[in-house]
Amino acid sequence: MDFFDRFTIPPHDDPMLYASIVAIGLVSIAIVFGVTYFKKWGYLWSEWLTTVDHKRIGIMYIISALLMLFRGGADAVMMRLQTAVPDNSFLDAQHYNEVFTTHGVVMIFFMAMAFIIGMMNFVVPLQIGARDVAFPRLNALSFWLYFAGAMLFNLSFVIGGSPDAGWTNYYPLAGTDFSEHVGVNYYNWALQISGIGTLMTGINFIATIMKMRAPGMTLMKMPMFTWSALITNLIIVFAFPVLTIALLMGTLDRQFFTNFFTTGDGGMDMMWANLFWIWGHPEVYILILPAFGIYSQIIATFSQRNLYGYKSMVASMVIISLLSFMVWVHHFFTMGQGAVANSIFSITTMAIAVPTGIKIFNWLLTMWKGKIRFTTPMMYSVAFIPLFTIGGVTGVMLAIASADYQYHNTMFLVAHFHNVIIPGVVFAMIAGLIYYWPKMFGFLLNERIGKWAFWNIVIGFCLSFFPMYITGLNGQARRMYTYSEASGFGPLSMVSFFGALLLAVGFALIVYNVYYSFRYAPRNVGDDPWNARSLEWATHNPVPEYNFAITPNVNSSEAFWDYKKNGHDLFKGGIKDIHMPNNSGWSIILAGIFFVFAFCFVFHVWVGVIIAFVGIISCLLYRSFEKDDGHHIHKEEIEETEKKFGGAE
Amino acid sequence: MRELFPMKQVNGYIFSLLLTVVALSVYFFDMSFAMGLTILVVTAFIQAGVQLVVFMHAGESEDKGGIYVHTIYGVVLALLTILGSLLAMIWGYMY
Ligand code: HEM
Ligand SMILES: [Cu+2]
Numbered sequence: 001m002d003f004f005d006r007f008t009i010p011p012h013d014d015p016m017l018y019a020s021i022v023a024i025g026l027v028s029i030a031i032v033f034g035v036t037y038f039k040k041w042g043y044l045w046s047e048w049l050t051t052v053d054h055k056r057i058g059i060m061y062i063i064s065a066l067l068m069l070f071r072g073g074a075d076a077v078m079m080r081l082q083t084a085v086p087d088n089s090f091l092d093a094q095h096y097n098e099v100f101t102t103h104g105v106v107m108i109f110f111m112a113m114a115f116i117i118g119m120m121n122f123v124v125p126l127q128i129g130a131r132d133v134a135f136p137r138l139n140a141l142s143f144w145l146y147f148a149g150a151m152l153f154n155l156s157f158v159i160g161g162s163p164d165a166g167w168t169n170y171y172p173l174a175g176t177d178f179s180e181h182v183g184v185n186y187y188n189w190a191l192q193i194s195g196i197g198t199l200m201t202g203i204n205f206i207a208t209i210m211k212m213r214a215p216g217m218t219l220m221k222m223p224m225f226t227w228s229a230l231i232t233n234l235i236i237v238f239a240f241p242v243l244t245i246a247l248l249m250g251t252l253d254r255q256f257f258t259n260f261f262t263t264g265d266g267g268m269d270m271m272w273a274n275l276f277w278i279w280g281h282p283e284v285y286i287l288i289l290p291a292f293g294i295y296s297q298i299i300a301t302f303s304q305r306n307l308y309g310y311k312s313m314v315a316s317m318v319i320i321s322l323l324s325f326m327v328w329v330h331h332f333f334t335m336g337q338g339a340v341a342n343s344i345f346s347i348t349t350m351a352i353a354v355p356t357g358i359k360i361f362n363w364l365l366t367m368w369k370g371k372i373r374f375t376t377p378m379m380y381s382v383a384f385i386p387l388f389t390i391g392g393v394t395g396v397m398l399a400i401a402s403a404d405y406q407y408h409n410t411m412f413l414v415a416h417f418h419n420v421i422i423p424g425v426v427f428a429m430i431a432g433l434i435y436y437w438p439k440m441f442g443f444l445l446n447e448r449i450g451k452w453a454f455w456n457i458v459i460g461f462c463l464s465f466f467p468m469y470i471t472g473l474n475g476q477a478r479r480m481y482t483y484s485e486a487s488g489f490g491p492l493s494m495v496s497f498f499g500a501l502l503l504a505v506g507f508a509l510i511v512y513n514v515y516y517s518f519r520y521a522p523r524n525v526g527d528d529p530w531n532a533r534s535l536e537w538a539t540h541n542p543v544p545e546y547n548f549a550i551t552p553n554v555n556s557s558e559a560f561w562d563y564k565k566n567g568h569d570l571f572k573g574g575i576k577d578i579h580m581p582n583n584s585g586w587s588i589i590l591a592g593i594f595f596v597f598a599f600c601f602v603f604h605v606w607v608g609v610i611i612a613f614v615g616i617i618s619c620l621l622y623r624s625f626e627k628d629d630g631h632h633i634h635k636e637e638i639e640e641t642e643k644k645f646g647g648a649e
Numbered sequence: 650m651r652e653l654f655p656m657k658q659v660n661g662y663i664f665s666l667l668l669t670v671v672a673l674s675v676y677f678f679d680m681s682f683a684m685g686l687t688i689l690v691v692t693a694f695i696q697a698g699v700q701l702v703v704f705m706h707a708g709e710s711e712d713k714g715g716i717y718v719h720t721i722y723g724v725v726l727a728l729l730t731i732l733g734s735l736l737a738m739i740w741g742y743m744y
Contacts, residue, residue: 210712234722238723270738274738325729338742338743341740341742
């Protein structure tokens with residue numbers, strides 16, 4: 001039985017944990033049973049699990065991101081419940097550590113990253129008039145590797161035990177001396193395989209955007225979201241390899257007794273923090289730039305005017321991409337550098353606020369002379385501007401190295417990054433989802449429920465995080481599972497808990513809205529429900545498999561607007577056969593083997609590791625010799641589809 | 650015949666062999682650590698350049714501008730990261 005001991009979780013006398021194990025088991029059984037009962041396995045396999053269509057992969061990313069949002073959100077509510085009153089004992093210290101670690105990892109890697117990549121998948125090829133991404137099969141592999149990583153990570157709390165060293169996973173705490181059990185191995189391997197997926201996405205999208213734009217679309221005529229995606233993927237390609245190597249070094253330390261990050265034997269524990277943030281700071285810009293892109297699309301559409309300052313928008317993103325690699329030390333100002341090093345990184349950090357500020361002014365100026373329509377996506381965008389500015393200002397406060405000795409590792413920092421990530425990334429993704437919903441599914445989400453959700457989320461956000469600025473300045477440390485009555489943090493923490501509940505209600509309303517609109521929303525919304533401007537709106541809702549019947553001929557970044565208002569001839573020539581890639585089960589199988597590989601590695605089951613490794617190599621060899629020329633959609637078939645949509649031509 | 654014979658590649662091949670020999674010499678000749686490392690770093694960078702231009706055909710397509718910009722961007726970032734790490738972990742480290 002020794003062999004199986006390793007899979008048990010470290011003792012928790014916590015009924016909730018067992019309740020959640022049972023819940024996970026029941027939900028899994030229910031899903032399998034449901035799909036079998038409705039005889040949907042075939043459909044699921046041939047239409048979704050094996051798909052290489054960028055739109056479907058995008059939707060799968062977004063669904064996974066939403067699932068992870070709820071997983072991470074449940075963690076968040078648990079943490080706020082624990083800290084709602086002084087000396088609470090809802091979670092013990094160990095459990096609290098695991099919960100905040102899981103929350104951070106899930107939200108950054110498996111929610112936010114998946115959401116932005118999903119959005120890029122769905123939107124970018126449409127915005128540049130392409131039929132798919134440059135490497136569709138690779139794209140499916142990226143998704144399934146991400147999914148395998150996410151599932152592996154979520155398995156940790158039922159098999160073997162969750163990581164508990166924070167999402168930043170600092171050594172020596174994360175080393176075997178202080179974190180003996182397998183939690184951190186899970187962290188290493190889950191992030192490793194999903195990170196490889198992300199890196200491949202980066203390469204794929206750079207190739208797509210550089211090589212597959214519709215005729216006439218020069219770089220400076222790309223819609224702004226595509227620009228943001230290009231820059232984001234550039235950052236991904238330069239930043240993620242650092243994470244890959246750092247995780248590998250951590251794995252070697254933990255599982256093969258090397259000394260990269262140990263405190264003795266020539267190791268350098270600070271090196272982990274250094275490498276982590278060399279990746280980590282660019283990562284926050286990986287998250288925020290696509291959000292900026294989404295806001296640019298939405299604000300232009302609903303101000304009913306072209307985006308103000310296109311060139312300065314592009315230039316500021318390029319500058320941000322460079323600067324984002326020059327500031328990482330601001331995450332550990334307090335960990336031993338002298339005044340010279342800290343001052344240099346303090347100044348580069350403050351410099352980032354300048355291009356960011358330029359973008360804020362451009363959005364304001366776009367709205368200024370526009371005729372604003374307050375739809376739900378626009379309301380998120382309008383709320384984003386002041387809220388994000390507050391987050392930016394507190395960021396500049398944190399960037400003052402000497403002052404950071406006061407703020408670092410307090411709730412003030414926690415308030416800062418939630419203040420940029422929630423109104424920045426999360427609002428943008430929800431707004432983008434609502435905005436592109438008709439493109440994905442052919443109907444609109446209900447505006448009234450959407451606005452209710454919006455108000456709950458915005459007010460919930462403010463109540464939840466603004467109090468933390470105050471308690472942080474008063475000295476409340478982050479990642480502490482409880483505090484004393486005398487500290488005086490009680491009342492504001494209670495407000496914060498209440499805010500977290502409002503946020504939860506808001507997200508629940510979004511889910512309800514999906515259900516409600518699916519049942520009751522009218523289906524005849526047409527191809528242009530928002531009176532939009534850029535190219536992705538020049539095809540049908542929902543988008544047919546081949547995207548555009550005729551490859552569009554583009555003359556500006558607002559090609560669709562020119563087509564509607566200025567008589568620009570977007571579709572020249574007639575319908576021809578279209579060449580499309582074939583579906584394939586290869587990606588999901590390979591990712592499945594990766595999952596087994598990583599799982600066995602986590603638990604030192606070397607036989608499994610070797611078998612899975614052989615499997616991975618075999619899959620790669622198979623792919624090298626596989627002949628797959630794709631297929632053609634014939635002219636007649638396309639004409640048929642187009643006629644069903646009421647004929648674009 | 651001239652057009653068919655890949656003169657550039659053959660020259661590139663000889664040149665890269667030469668670079669390898671120079672780098673290898675660090676092992677066989679007795680020299681200071683700093684000297685040896687300098688030779689290694691310099692030959693490594695030239696070697697990478699030769700591979701990129703001659704064998705990976707950077708600069709032969711229409712988008713060579715883009716390729717060089719990306720490459721330089723990458724090199725600049727790598728240098729900044731290394732210098733920054735040295736600054737944070739060694740030169741500017743106090744404790
Ligand atoms: C004006 C722009 C910004 C400035 C000047 C800034 C500055 C800073 C500084 C100095 C810290 C470290 C503070 C400390 O540890 O004591 C920090 C932490 C952080 N920032 Fe920002 N920031 C900015 C924008 C952003 C954006 C746009 C995001 C994400 C979308 C972001 C996400 C984060 C995160 C996640 C952390 C903390 C990570 C952790 O320690 O767990 N920041 N920021
Ligand atoms: Cu940072």
